[in-house]
Amino acid sequence: MTGGFDFGPRRHPRRMSLTPMIDVVFLLLIFFMLSSRFGMDTVLPIAGGAGGGESAWQGAPRLVRIGADDLALNGVAVAAADLAAALAPLMPQDGGAVILRPAPGADLQRVVSVMDLLRDAGFDDLILVE
């Protein structure tokens, strides 16, 4: 019983064909190239009205009403360029929050633009209220 089965002449391909593997790799490459997203998103910290309340309000009222294309600080219309200068004297020593109140008609892009404006001027604590 040493003969066993006869499998016929052994075939040894000298070299495996690489083509199918390259096909698959290209397919994966194209899939990941098309499905990947570049450029990480960024976020803005945002605080809502209710809750929070970790400390009492300090200093003068600072309510910025954001209209579709106008701004008002404590009810007085103010130009976007003058907003930071008008807010500065109202801030307490150790920095405080500024309340933003979007008016009907102001979309989110407008609100975020005003938030950017204030953050650039150093007002980081922004509260969005209804």
Place this chain on the structure above:
Amino acid sequence: MPPRRRRGESIIPMINVVFLLLIFFLLTAQIAPAPPFDVTPPDSRSDIPAQARGVLYVSAGGELAYDAARGEAVWPLIAARTDEGPLEIRADEAVEGVRIARLLKRLRTASDADLRLVVGGG
């Protein structure tokens, strides 16, 4: 001097490069679930990177989506989140600011997670 004859270009270097690209894209790709509706975040100059753990989508019309839930069904899910880091709000740039303010107020009472507004890179 006779030109050296080559038996054909070797493909091994090309495969090396393709593998390199493949691994690069594998590692950089982020497999994120498709957004439930088309949302264009507002542009901002913020440079705080997003983490994308829990994302609440808000469409231009004000519809809400969180995980598989839509509309009012998102609130029990948001209230049930425990220790998953900040909640990111991915709202369309055209949504009314008042609506977002109202949403923030309700989120504040529903959950004590930090709130972040996703913005596009400026």
